[in-house]
Amino acid sequence: MDNNPIDASKATILLMGLRRGGKSSICKVVFHNMQPLDTLYLESTTSPTQEHFSTLIDLAVMELPGQLNYFEPNYESEQLFKSVGALVYVIDSQDEYLNALTNLAMIIEYAKNVNPYLNIEVLIHKVDGLTEDFKMDIQRDIMQRIGDELLDLGIEGIQLSFYLTSIFDHSIYEAFSRIVQKLIPELPFLENMLDNLVQHSKLEKCFLLDINSKIYVSTDSSPVDIQTYEVCAEFVDVTIDLQDLYKGKLQNSNTQDGADMKSVSVLNNGVVIYLKQMIRGLALVTLMRPDDTDIESRLTVMDYNVDIFKKGLEKIWEKSKLITSSTGPNDTHDDAENAGPGTNGNTSATY
Numbered sequence: 001m002d003n004n005p006i007d008a009s010k011a012t013i014l015l016m017g018l019r020r021g022g023k024s025s026i027c028k029v030v031f032h033n034m035q036p037l038d039t040l041y042l043e044s045t046t047s048p049t050q051e052h053f054s055t056l057i058d059l060a061v062m063e064l065p066g067q068l069n070y071f072e073p074n075y076e077s078e079q080l081f082k083s084v085g086a087l088v089y090v091i092d093s094q095d096e097y098l099n100a101l102t103n104l105a106m107i108i109e110y111a112k113n114v115n116p117y118l119n120i121e122v123l124i125h126k127v128d129g130l131t132e133d134f135k136m137d138i139q140r141d142i143m144q145r146i147g148d149e150l151l152d153l154g155i156e157g158i159q160l161s162f163y164l165t166s167i168f169d170h171s172i173y174e175a176f177s178r179i180v181q182k183l184i185p186e187l188p189f190l191e192n193m194l195d196n197l198v199q200h201s202k203l204e205k206c207f208l209l210d211i212n213s214k215i216y217v218s219t220d221s222s223p224v225d226i227q228t229y230e231v232c233a234e235f236v237d238v239t240i241d242l243q244d245l246y247k248g249k250l251q252n253s254n255t256q257d258g259a260d261m262k263s264v265s266v267l268n269n270g271v272v273i274y275l276k277q278m279i280r281g282l283a284l285v286t287l288m289r290p291d292d293t294d295i296e297s298r299l300t301v302m303d304y305n306v307d308i309f310k311k312g313l314e315k316i317w318e319k320s321k322l323i324t325s326s327t328g329p330n331d332t333h334d335d336a337e338n339a340g341p342g343t344n345g346n347t348s349a350t351y
């Protein structure tokens with residue numbers, strides 16, 4: 001590994017955890033569309049690997065194999081932890097996890113010293129084999145034990161986020177969505193714009209999704225129901241499949257052609273689902289419940305509002321590019337106009 005493993009122009013997510021915890025599987029499923037069952041025979045990773053992933057921001061996901069010891073003097077751990085935005089620690093919930101918790105506490109102690117702004121995210125992974133009650137028990141147990149470990153090390157005031165995940169359902173995408181969102185400084189703006197869109201087009205829910213990974217980079221401020229998210233994520237796949245099937249015949253063109261992908265359909269329960277491609281490989285997917293107004297008029301209003309939304313998105317993106325190229329990584333949160341209320345300083349360190 002070279003001396004400067006992290007590309008400073010990207011927000012980097014470090015994926016850590018003990019061997020066979022599921023790190024490579026998560027990367028393959030989320031970023032390479034691998035079928036979950038195909039991960040069964042993945043070889044153990046022996047050296048750090050990096051995935052580059054571009055959505056509204058440029059991201060790098062770096063997997064550190066469970067078998068490496070990062071605290072050996074010759075390892076560039078300090079440099080590594082200094083430059084990342086989030087540490088994602090994967091715990092195998094179907095295995096004995098006490099060693100993992102000790103390991104996590106040790107990493108937190110080190111990482112927070114080097115980089116106090118680091119977001120620490122804990123994936124309680126492989127929960128697919130567990131009952132609902134058991135999942136909750138394990139989560140409680142892990143949270144309690146990690147608290148005790150940190151207390152033993154004399155560490156206080158550290159915020160950790162926990163997610164129950166599995167590669168066999170949408171929980172892993174949902175967790176990564178939230179992790180990635182914390183690294184996007186423009187998030188409050190996006191949420192605000194989506195709230196406006198929901199209000200003016202009378203929508204039930206909307207997501208700004210990354211077309212390749214199905215991670216959502218933003219949604220309106222109403223709570224996310226995982227089934228609604230699943231429906232929207234699957235609609236992206238259905239639209240792409242249809243486009244591939246009818247390439248050239250449909251008015252809608254393929255993503256790679258640079259033209260906008262658009263698709264509208266009605267679900268079994270009468271809800272209208274609407275998809276429109278935005279900038280940087282993102283798609284806006286919205287749900288609209290029928291009311292007294294005829295659907296054609298509502299879709300016309302929707303098209304109009306979505307065009308305005310897209311222009312707003314282009315402006316935010318232009319501005320964010322300017323900030324990234326003209327200022328240092330720690331300067332973004334000082335720009336009040338761009339940081340907006342609610343943006344915390346953590347994300348700016350990743351630029």
Ligand SMILES: Nc1nc2c(ncn2[C@@H]2O[C@H](COP(=O)(O)OP(=O)(O)OP(=O)(O)O)[C@@H](O)[C@H]2O)c(=O)[nH]1
Nearest residue numbers: 020021022023024025039040044045066126166167
């Ligand atoms: N049941 C279940 N199994 C999973 C899940 N995620 C990964 N696995 C399985 O866990 C095993 C180990 O996964 P890997 O992705 O190789 O683990 P790793 O953390 O990368 O391991 P190292 O490379 O040794 O550090 C594989 O057989 C996967 O199929 C999950 O969500 N549920």
